Amino acid sequence: SSELTTAEADWKKVNYYNVYKDIADLLEDEDYDDGSYGPVFVRLAWHASGTYSKKDRTGGSTGGTIRFHPEANYGANAGLHVARERLEPLKKKYPHISYADLYTLAGVVAIQELGGPVVPWRPGRPDAITAAAVAATPDGRLPDAAQGADHVRDIFYRMGFNDQEIVALEGAHALGRCHTDRSGFDGPWNASPTAFTNFLFTELLDNTWVPKKWDGPFQYVDKATGQFMMLPADIAFKTDPKFRQYVEQYAKDQDLFFADFSKAFVKLLELGVQFPEDAPVYQFKPLE
Ligand code: HEM
Numbered sequence: 036s037s038e039l040t041t042a043e044a045d046w047k048k049v050n051y052y053n054v055y056k057d058i059a060d061l062l063e064d065e066d067y068d069d070g071s072y073g074p075v076f077v078r079l080a081w082h083a084s085g086t087y088s089k090k091d092r093t094g095g096s097t098g099g100t101i102r103f104h105p106e107a108n109y110g111a112n113a114g115l116h117v118a119r120e121r122l123e124p125l126k127k128k129y130p131h132i133s134y135a136d137l138y139t140l141a142g143v144v145a146i147q148e149l150g151g152p153v154v155p156w157r158p159g160r161p162d163a164i165t166a167a168a169v170a171a172t173p174d175g176r177l178p179d180a181a182q183g184a185d186h187v188r189d190i191f192y193r194m195g196f197n198d199q200e201i202v203a204l205e206g207a208h209a210l211g212r213c214h215t216d217r218s219g220f221d222g223p224w225n226a227s228p229t230a231f232t233n234f235l236f237t238e239l240l241d242n243t244w245v246p247k248k249w250d251g252p253f254q255y256v257d258k259a260t261g262q263f264m265m266l267p268a269d270i271a272f273k274t275d276p277k278f279r280q281y282v283e284q285y286a287k288d289q290d291l292f293f294a295d296f297s298k299a300f301v302k303l304l305e306l307g308v309q310f311p312e313d314a315p316v317y318q319f320k321p322l323e
Pocket residue numbers: 074075077078081114178179180181187204205207208210211212213214215217218219220266268269300
């Protein structure tokens with residue numbers, strides 16, 4: 036609808052190959068975390084999109100609403116200003132791109148440039164110009180890491196995903212880490228948090244996961260080294276038999292995981308979006 040359209044955003048006036056390259060140039064920074072903004076870009080794209088509800092068709096990446104209060108300040112989104120601020124110069128450089136397109140494209144670039152599958156992406160998400168122009172989705176639409184399989188299903192079924200797609204998406208936890216000053220949890224899931232791999236699944240199955248002894252929120256660490264972590268919600272993928280069958284498949288077959296992840300991530304980034312009919316689908320080539 037018209038109140039969702041900015042004066043500036045005009046998806047036809049943007050060269051997305053150039054934006055892709057410029058986002059890729061923003062990924063590396065040896066002083067940030069494990070050396071890459073890629074993981075936090077993926078989390079931004081996911082949290083921008085994962086508010087969708089198929090029941091009332093509200094939420095999703097449309098509007099770029101994650102940059103506004105109150106959504107920006109929901110507990111689940113703690114720390115994502117880091118990603119938005121890193122991307123802001125590109126909004127200045129390419130004023131015609133919508134924030135909604137920029138944030139979702141950043142997730143695609145990060146997945147691809149960190150060695151993951153090609154993720155087809157379409158432009159044309161309109162932006163909300165002001166927070167007041169769009170009704171914010173209520174808090175609590177993103178998953179709570181302290182809970183288990185029932186909660187995870189409630190959240191992802193609401194978006195319209197099935198068990199196989201949920202497991203595929205969870206594989207993104209091969210990337211990045213938890214931060215005590217964001218979620219309260221601590222540590223990376225594996226030894227190569229800046230590479231997109233099927234390691235979430237291999238680590239889940241190959242290690243014994245024990246409660247971390249600390250004052251922070253309840254989480255798991257690997258028994259052998261204590262260096263790697265799992266959230267209670269991650270452990271549910273090992274203990275729930277229906278989730279686990281896909282965990283086992285993806286642990287054995289990285290190509291299958293890559294193909295299924297790509298499809299599910301495209302679906303996630305397009306939830307609730309009404310694209311212009313003439314918006315093309317881009318399949319960007321990883322740069323190297
Ligand atoms: C990080 C929870 C699903 C991508 C995190 C963090 C939590 C979390 C607590 C740590 C945030 C921080 O402290 O910085 C969950 C739960 C999920 C889920 C409970 C579902 C059961 C997903 C999905 C994706 C994803 C579907 C993407 C497809 C990421 C990435 C990071 C992350 C890439 C690392 C961010 C960074 O390194 O800054 N997640 N998540 N997560 N999540 Fe998830």
